[in-house]
Amino acid sequence: MSAPSTNPANTRRERYQAYLNGQEISFGTTLVAKYDRPGPRYTSYPTxxxxxxxxxxxxxxxxxxxxxxxxxxxxxxxxxxxxxxxxxxxxxxxxxxxxxxxxxxxxxxxxxxxxxxxxxxxxxxxxxxxxxxxxxxxxxxxxxxxxxxxxxxxxxxxxxxxxxxxxxxxxxxxxxxxxxxxxxxxxxxxxxxxxxxxxxxxxxxxxxxxxxxxxxxxxxxxxxxxxxxxxxxxxxxxxxxxxxxxxxxxxxxxxxxxxxxxxxxxxxxxxxxxxxxxxxxxxxxxxxxxxxxxxxxxxxxxxxxxxxxxxxxxxxxxxxxxxxxxxxxxxxxxxxxxxxxxxxxxGITAISDINGHYIQNGKKLTTYQQALAAGALPVERGCHLSGDDRIRRHVIRELLCNGHLDGGRLRDQFGIELRTYFASELAALGPMMEDGLITIASDSLTLTPLGRLFARNIAMRFDAYLDRDLAQQQRYSRTV
Ligand SMILES: C[S@@+](CC[C@H](N)C(=O)[O-])C[C@H]1O[C@@H](n2cnc3c(N)ncnc32)[C@H](O)[C@@H]1O
Ligand code: SF4
The missing domain is CATH 3.80.30.20 (tm_1862 like domain)
Incomplete structure (x- = not known):
C-alpha cells in the first residue's frame, strides 16, 4: 500500500475532474473555497x-x-x-x-x-x-x-x-x-x-x-x-x-x-x-x-x-x-x-417521523428503562412540522435524492407555485447557476452533475432556519 501523506503540497491541484453517472465533470479550486462551510446533512428538515x-x-x-x-x-x-x-x-x-x-x-x-x-x-x-x-x-x-x-x-x-x-x-x-x-x-x-x-x-x-x-x-x-x-x-x-x-x-x-x-x-x-x-x-x-x-x-x-x-x-x-x-x-x-x-x-436516542411529527427518545439508558418499566414511553423532544416546514422538507429531499425539483409536484401536493413561493430563494440561486451547479427552467430546478457535489450547499438555500440561527450554523460539520 502506498504511504499516505498529509503534506498538502503533495495533493493540492488546480483543477478537479470526475466521471459521474456517465458524464465528465471538471471544476477549479475557487469553487472549493466558495462552498466549503458548515452545513447540515439534512437527514431531517427541520434539522x-x-x-x-x-x-x-x-x-x-x-x-x-x-x-x-x-x-x-x-x-x-x-x-x-x-x-x-x-x-x-x-x-x-x-x-x-x-x-x-x-x-x-x-x-x-x-x-x-x-x-x-x-x-x-x-x-x-x-x-x-x-x-x-x-x-x-x-x-x-x-x-x-x-x-x-x-x-x-x-x-x-x-x-x-x-x-x-x-x-x-x-x-x-x-x-x-x-x-x-x-x-x-x-x-x-x-x-x-x-x-x-x-x-x-x-x-x-x-x-x-x-x-x-x-x-x-x-x-x-x-x-x-x-x-x-x-x-x-x-x-x-x-x-x-x-x-x-x-x-x-x-x-x-x-x-x-x-x-x-x-x-x-x-x-x-x-x-x-x-x-x-x-x-x-x-x-x-x-x-x-x-x-x-x-x-x-x-x-x-x-x-x-x-x-x-x-x-x-x-x-x-x-x-x-x-x-x-x-x-x-x-x-x-x-x-x-x-x-x-x-x-x-x-431504543435510546431513536427518532420517529410520523405524519409530519419528529419525536426523539431520551439519551440516557437508565431513564429509558425506568420510563418503560413505569408504563410510559421514553419520548423526550420533537418537532411538529408547520405547513412551510413540510413544503421545504419536500424541496430539500427532492434536491438531495433526485437532484430535481418539479413545480408540478409542488402544485399537486401543496397547492403552491414554485416561482412565487420560492421567488427569493430562486433569485439567490443565481450565483450557483453561474457556477454551473444548477439549471432553472420555467417550472423546475435541476442539479447538474457538478451540483451533486455541492448538493448540501444548494439545499441550504431552502432552509428557513439557517440564517436565523447563525450560532447553530457554526456547529455543523463542513460541506466539503
Ligand atoms: C452506526 S455506524 C456503523 C455500524 C457498526 N457499529 C460499525 O462500526 O461497523 C454507521 C456508520 O456511520 C458512519 N459514521 C460514523 N461516524 C461518522 C462521522 N463522524 N462522519 C461520517 N460518518 C460517520 C460510519 O461509516 C459508520 O459505519
Ligand atoms: S464506535 Fe465504532 S463500532 Fe461503535 S458505532 Fe461507532 S463506528 Fe461503529
Missing part, C-alpha cells in the same frame, strides 16, 4: 437542533392515533447503542462497554416499548422496512437477537417484500450471528469499513484487516443476503487520493451492492472521542475533494451509480432505478425506495 417541543407519552399517543387512518406502511427502526470500544471518528449515539450483561435488560426494555407502541398503532399496517442500527447491533448474542426479533413479530407483521436490514461491525460479528439473522428473515447487511489503510485505521482506533471484511462479505453472500452495503468515510486522518483509491479498489473487488461514502463529520465540540484526533492530520478541503472525485470516478467506471451526494449503488440496484425514475427517498437510515412510510424508532 434536529430546531426541535424544541417537549413531547410526553400522551402527545406520542395522539400522534400515533392520528397516523392510523392514513394507513401508511410502517418503517421500524431499533437502536442498539452498545459497542465494545470507541472508534475515535464516530459520531453515532453509542454506549461503550464490555459489560455484556447490559444487553439483556435493554432487550427487555425494547420489548416493552414495542408492546406499548403496538397498543396505539394499527398493527395491520404492514412493516415494509425494518432496520436495526447502532452502535453495534451484533453486540447482542444470538439468543438476544432471537428474543428481540420475537418481540417485534409478536406485534408487527413484515410485508413479503420488506427490506429487513442490520448494521454489523465485521470485527465483532460471528458466522453464528449471521446465520441467526438470515434464518430470522434479515435480507440486508450494512457493514462499517471506513478505510482499509493501516495508518488511517490506527489513527481512528479501528483496526480491521482487509481479510476480515472480505470474510464477512463472502459469508453473507453464501447465506443469501440479498443486499450488502459497505460504509466508507473520506476526510479521515492521513488520507490521500492515492491511499483511499486503494481502499476503493479493494471494495470494488468485493462487489458490494451498495456503498456509502460519507464525508467525515468532524465535530469535536459535540463528540468528545473525536478530540483524540489531531486536526493537523486531517486532509484539507482541496485534498478531500480530490479524494471524492477519484472515488466517484472509480465507482462509476466500475458499474456503480452515484446516489444523492454520498452513496453508490450497482447500476441494476433498485436505488439506481429509483434515481433514474426520480422516486428516490431518504430518511434517517439513508436512501430508500420505500417512501411514504411512517418511521417508528425504538
Amino acid at each position: 434536529a437542533p430546531q426541535w424544541h417541543e417537549v413531547i410526553d407519552t400522551a402527545a406520542m399517543h395522539r400522534v400515533l392515533a392520528e397516523s392510523n387512518p392514513q394507513q401508511r406502511p410502517l418503517s421500524l427502526y431499533v437502536h442498539i447503542p452498545f459497542c465494545e470500544e470507541h472508534c475515535t471518528f464516530c459520531g453515532c449515539n453509542t454506549i461503550i462497554t464490555r459489560k455484556k450483561t447490559v444487553a439483556d435488560p435493554y432487550v427487555d426494555a425494547v420489548a416493552l416499548e414495542l408492546a406499548h407502541l403496538a397498543r396505539h398503532l394499527d398493527t395491520s399496517r404492514p412493516v415494509t422496512q425494518l432496520h436495526w442500527g447502532g452502535g453495534t447491533p451484533t453486540y447482542l448474542t444470538c439468543a438476544e437477537i432471537e428474543r428481540l426479533w420475537g418481540s417485534i413479530v409478536a406485534h408487527f407483521h413484515c410485508a413479503a417484500d420488506a427490506e429487513i436490514g442490520i448494521e454489523v461491525d465485521p470485527r465483532v460479528t460471528t458466522p453464528a450471528q449471521l446465520e441467526t439473522l438470515r434464518r430470522l428473515g434479515f435480507n440486508r447487511l450494512s457493514m462499517g469499513v471506513q478505510d482499509l489503510h493501516p495508518m488511517v485505521q490506527q489513527a481512528i482506533h479501528r483496526i480491521q484487516p482487509r481479510e476480515q471484511t472480505e470474510r464477512i462479505i463472502l459469508a453473507a453472500r453464501q447465506l443469501g443476503f440479498a443486499s450488502i452495503n459497505v460504509d466508507l468515510i473520506y476526510g479521515l486522518p492521513h488520507q490521500t487520493p492515492g491511499s483511499f483509491a486503494e481502499t476503493v479498489d479493494s471494495i470494488i473487488a468485493f462487489s458490494p451492492d451498495r456503498v456509502a461514502c460519507y464525508n467525515f463529520a468532524f465535530v469535536p465540540w459535540l463528540k468528545a472521542q473525536q478530540r483524540a484526533i489531531d486536526p493537523s492530520t486531517l486532509p484539507p478541503p482541496e485534498t478531500k475533494l480530490a479524494v471524492l472525485c477519484n472515488t466517484i470516478t472509480r465507482f462509476c467506471r466500475a458499474g456503480y451509480e452515484m446516489i444523492g451526494f454520498d452513496h453508490f449503488a450497482r447500476h441494476d440496484d433498485e436505488l439506481s432505478l429509483a434515481l433514474r425514475e426520480r422516486t428516490l427517498w431518504r430518511n434517517f437510515q439513508g436512501y430508500s425506495t420505500k417512501g411514504g412510510t411512517d418511521l417508528i424508532g425504538c
Whole structure:
C-alpha cells in the first residue's frame, strides 16, 4: 500500500475532474473555497437542533392515533447503542462497554416499548422496512437477537417484500450471528469499513484487516443476503487520493451492492472521542475533494451509480432505478425506495417521523428503562412540522435524492407555485447557476452533475432556519 501523506503540497491541484453517472465533470479550486462551510446533512428538515417541543407519552399517543387512518406502511427502526470500544471518528449515539450483561435488560426494555407502541398503532399496517442500527447491533448474542426479533413479530407483521436490514461491525460479528439473522428473515447487511489503510485505521482506533471484511462479505453472500452495503468515510486522518483509491479498489473487488461514502463529520465540540484526533492530520478541503472525485470516478467506471451526494449503488440496484425514475427517498437510515412510510424508532436516542411529527427518545439508558418499566414511553423532544416546514422538507429531499425539483409536484401536493413561493430563494440561486451547479427552467430546478457535489450547499438555500440561527450554523460539520 502506498504511504499516505498529509503534506498538502503533495495533493493540492488546480483543477478537479470526475466521471459521474456517465458524464465528465471538471471544476477549479475557487469553487472549493466558495462552498466549503458548515452545513447540515439534512437527514431531517427541520434539522434536529430546531426541535424544541417537549413531547410526553400522551402527545406520542395522539400522534400515533392520528397516523392510523392514513394507513401508511410502517418503517421500524431499533437502536442498539452498545459497542465494545470507541472508534475515535464516530459520531453515532453509542454506549461503550464490555459489560455484556447490559444487553439483556435493554432487550427487555425494547420489548416493552414495542408492546406499548403496538397498543396505539394499527398493527395491520404492514412493516415494509425494518432496520436495526447502532452502535453495534451484533453486540447482542444470538439468543438476544432471537428474543428481540420475537418481540417485534409478536406485534408487527413484515410485508413479503420488506427490506429487513442490520448494521454489523465485521470485527465483532460471528458466522453464528449471521446465520441467526438470515434464518430470522434479515435480507440486508450494512457493514462499517471506513478505510482499509493501516495508518488511517490506527489513527481512528479501528483496526480491521482487509481479510476480515472480505470474510464477512463472502459469508453473507453464501447465506443469501440479498443486499450488502459497505460504509466508507473520506476526510479521515492521513488520507490521500492515492491511499483511499486503494481502499476503493479493494471494495470494488468485493462487489458490494451498495456503498456509502460519507464525508467525515468532524465535530469535536459535540463528540468528545473525536478530540483524540489531531486536526493537523486531517486532509484539507482541496485534498478531500480530490479524494471524492477519484472515488466517484472509480465507482462509476466500475458499474456503480452515484446516489444523492454520498452513496453508490450497482447500476441494476433498485436505488439506481429509483434515481433514474426520480422516486428516490431518504430518511434517517439513508436512501430508500420505500417512501411514504411512517418511521417508528425504538431504543435510546431513536427518532420517529410520523405524519409530519419528529419525536426523539431520551439519551440516557437508565431513564429509558425506568420510563418503560413505569408504563410510559421514553419520548423526550420533537418537532411538529408547520405547513412551510413540510413544503421545504419536500424541496430539500427532492434536491438531495433526485437532484430535481418539479413545480408540478409542488402544485399537486401543496397547492403552491414554485416561482412565487420560492421567488427569493430562486433569485439567490443565481450565483450557483453561474457556477454551473444548477439549471432553472420555467417550472423546475435541476442539479447538474457538478451540483451533486455541492448538493448540501444548494439545499441550504431552502432552509428557513439557517440564517436565523447563525450560532447553530457554526456547529455543523463542513460541506466539503
Ligand atoms: C452506526 S455506524 C456503523 C455500524 C457498526 N457499529 C460499525 O462500526 O461497523 C454507521 C456508520 O456511520 C458512519 N459514521 C460514523 N461516524 C461518522 C462521522 N463522524 N462522519 C461520517 N460518518 C460517520 C460510519 O461509516 C459508520 O459505519
Ligand atoms: S463506528 Fe461503529 S463500532 Fe465504532 S464506535 Fe461507532 S458505532 Fe461503535
